[in-house]
Amino acid sequence: MTSILIIDDEKAIRNVLKEILMNEGYTVDExxxxxxxxxxxxxxxxxxxxxxxxxxxxDGLEFxxxxxxxxxxxxxxxxxxxxxxxxxVDAVKKGAFDYIxxxxxxxxxxxxxxxxxxxxxxxxxxxxLKRKVSKVQEIIGKSEGIQKVKETIExxxxxxxxxxxxxxxGSGKELVARWLHEKSNRANAPxxxxxxxxxxxxxxxxxxxxxEKGSFTSAIKQRIGKFEQANGGTLFLDEIGxxxxxxxxxxxxxxxxGKITRVGGDKEISVDVRVITATNKDLxxxxxxxNFRLDLYHRLGVILIHVPSLNQRIEDIPLLVEKFLAxxxxxxxxxxxxxxxxxxxxxxxxxWTGNIRELRNxxxxxxxxxxxxxxxxxxxxxxxxx
Numbered sequence: 403m404t405s406i407l408i409i410d411d412e413k414a415i416r417n418v419l420k421e422i423l424m425n426e427g428y429t430v431d432e433x434x435x436x437x438x439x440x441x442x443x444x445x446x447x448x449x450x451x452x453x454x455x456x457x458x459x460x461d462g463l464e465f466x467x468x469x470x471x472x473x474x475x476x477x478x479x480x481x482x483x484x485x486x487x488x489x490x491v492d493a494v495k496k497g498a499f500d501y502i503x504x505x506x507x508x509x510x511x512x513x514x515x516x517x518x519x520x521x522x523x524x525x526x527x528x529x530x531l532k533r534k535v536s537k538v539q540e541i542i543g544k545s546e547g548i549q550k551v552k553e554t555i556e557x558x559x560x561x562x563x564x565x566x567x568x569x570x571x572g573s574g575k576e577l578v579a580r581w582l583h584e585k586s587n588r589a590n591a592p593x594x595x596x597x598x599x600x601x602x603x604x605x606x607x608x609x610x611x612x613x614e615k616g617s618f619t620s621a622i623k624q625r626i627g628k629f630e631q632a633n634g635g636t637l638f639l640d641e642i643g644x645x646x647x648x649x650x651x652x653x654x655x656x657x658x659x660g661k662i663t664r665v666g667g668d669k670e671i672s673v674d675v676r677v678i679t680a681t682n683k684d685l686x687x688x689x690x691x692x693n694f695r696l697d698l699y700h701r702l703g704v705i706l707i708h709v710p711s712l713n714q715r716i717e718d719i720p721l722l723v724e725k726f727l728a729x730x731x732x733x734x735x736x737x738x739x740x741x742x743x744x745x746x747x748x749x750x751x752x753x754w755t756g757n758i759r760e761l762r763n764x765x766x767x768x769x770x771x772x773x774x775x776x777x778x779x780x781x782x783x784x785x786x787x788x
Contacts, residue, residue, distance in 0.1 A: 404519060405429040405447065409439030409465065410454040410481070415504070419452060422508060423515075436460030440468060448476055450518050455482035455489065463496060470497035475525050477518035481506055513624060524592055524631050541577060542725050543718035547710035551578060558705050559585035564657075566642075566702045567680040569709030572759030575680040576640060578709055582678055583636040591635030594628050599641035606649045608665050611656075617666020629662045629673045636676045642702065643683035643694060653677075654698045677702065712754040712761060719750045722758065726765040739769050741776040748781040 406428050410416050413434075420430045431446065433439035437459040443451065451469075455462035466478055480493040483504035490501035499518045502511055541552060558565060559582050567575045576595070583593040601609050612627030628637060639645070645653070656662045657677060661670045679702050688694035712719070723746065731738040754760055764785050772780040 403427070403429050404449045405431065406515070407431050407433065407439065407442060407446070407448045407451045409433045409436060409451065409457070409462070411435050411457045412454070415454070415481075419506075419511075422512075426512065428515075436462060436465040440465055443469065443476075449522060450515055451476060451478045453478055453480055455480055455493070463493065466493065466496050466498055475522065477521060479511075479514055479518060516624075517626060520626055520631075524594075527592075541574070541581065542722050543715060544721065545710070545715035545718045547708075547715050548718060551707060551709060554705070554707050555581050555585065558582070560587060562676050563704045564676070564702050565678045565705045565707060566685075566699075567678065567707045567709060568685075569680075569682065570711045570757055571682050572757035573709045573711050574758055575682075575709050576638070578707060579636075579638045579640075579678045579680060583638075583676075586636065586676070588635045588676060592632055593636040593638060594632035595638045595640060596628050597640045599644040603646040603649070606646060607652060610649065611652060611662045611664055613665035614667040617664075624664075627662065627664065629656060629675055630671060632675045633673050634675075636678060639677065639679045641681060642679040643681040643685055643688055647693070647695065650695045650698050654695065654701060657698075657701050712757045716750045719761070720746055722761055723749060723765055726762050727769070730766050730769055734769070739772070739774070739776060741768075742778060744778040745776050745781045748778055749785070752785055 404427075406423055408416050408419050408423075408430060409432075410419075411434055416432050416434075420432065423430050431442060431448070433442050435457045436453075439451075439453065440460060443465075453462045453465055462480055462482070466480070469476075469478060477499035478497070480490075480498045480501045481504055482489065482501075493501045499521070500514045502514065541548065541555075543549075555578065565579075565582055567578050569575050579595075580593065583589060596609060598606065608625065608627065610627050610629055612625045612630060615622065615624045639653075652662075656673065660674065661672050663670055685694050685699050685703075689696045689699060723741065727738050727741065749761075749764075756763075767784050768776045768780055771784050
């Protein structure tokens with residue numbers, strides 16, 4: 403159950419907040435000043451902290467500074483009856499998730515708490531995702547095309563330049579995007595992925611920019627969009643060529659101004675996001691067909707990376723096959739199965755319309771269906787199932 407710590411020297415405020423939050427299903431703990439709050443914070447386990455600013459012994463800003471110095475990822479929401487714009491800005495600069503004036507607007511308070519919890523969840527998911535990426539993902543190959551891709555990643559990853567990745571389906575565009583993030587200065591922040599082709603056109607704007615409660619029929623609660631989720635990190639828009647023109651216009655504005663507006667809302671929200679895109683389409687051809695905005699193409703394509711198809715890098719197939727043989731053997735908990743030279747040569751002659759994705763599936767099929775060694779007859783029988 404979600405646990406919230408309230409730090410405030412006013413008993414009446416603590417009681418009101420505690421009653422409201424417990425009615426919402428939260429577990430609530432209290433502290434009467436910053437010093438007690440710090441002790442409870444360091445010894446307990448909380449999901450969100452509500453902290454007053456003006457308190458005896460240790461005020462809210464001092465508490466905030468001590469907490470952020472420990473690199474804690476628990477969001478702290480500051481509340482105060484003595485605040486002004488300068489105080490709010492100072493609190494946010496020192497690491498506060500948000501600032502709310504007393505007496506607090508209860509609806510805003512609950513929304514802010516939910517947003518803070520969403521952020522915590524995203525941070526945890528991003529860490530898990532990062533561990534997965536660093537453990538299993540690598541760009542395999544020594545061909546000229548792949549070497550060029552790797553060299554470009556090394557040159558541009560540390561910058562905030564927008565990158566447009568092109569290539570056939572299954573060629574590894576997503577992997578390139580992940581490594582651009584992994585090697586960037588934003589690696590500790592989330593990388594948020596959106597498959598533009600998988601989201602219906604009428605929902606893409608809500609997915610990217612979020613929406614306010616009641617903004618359309620099924621909007622039963624506020625939703626944080628992918629741009630906000632990726633704040634401070636990287637937003638990867640896969641299959642950007644399938645995005646609707648109306649959504650393209652809003653993405654262009656977000657890139658130009660660094661601000662987004664949720665569907666059904668009028669508040670501008672600043673976002674700090676590096677945008678990486680990918681497509682299997684010829685975007686300039688899409689521009690000629692009036693399906694893609696030329697100005698957006700130029701905004702997105704500061705750096706262009708083309709990922710060669712597997713048919714264009716057949717010299718990399720033995721390396722990829724050996725990698726897949728080892729990985730799949732580890733997944734199955736068995737010894738790596740050897741492959742005959744003639745079988746490998748046959749794989750190099752195959753027309754890989756599905757690229758690396760298809761190759762991995764074929765290797766797994768061969769491991770399952772072949773004998774103790776993968777031989778030429780196995781490739782002839784199982785690469786293209788009859």
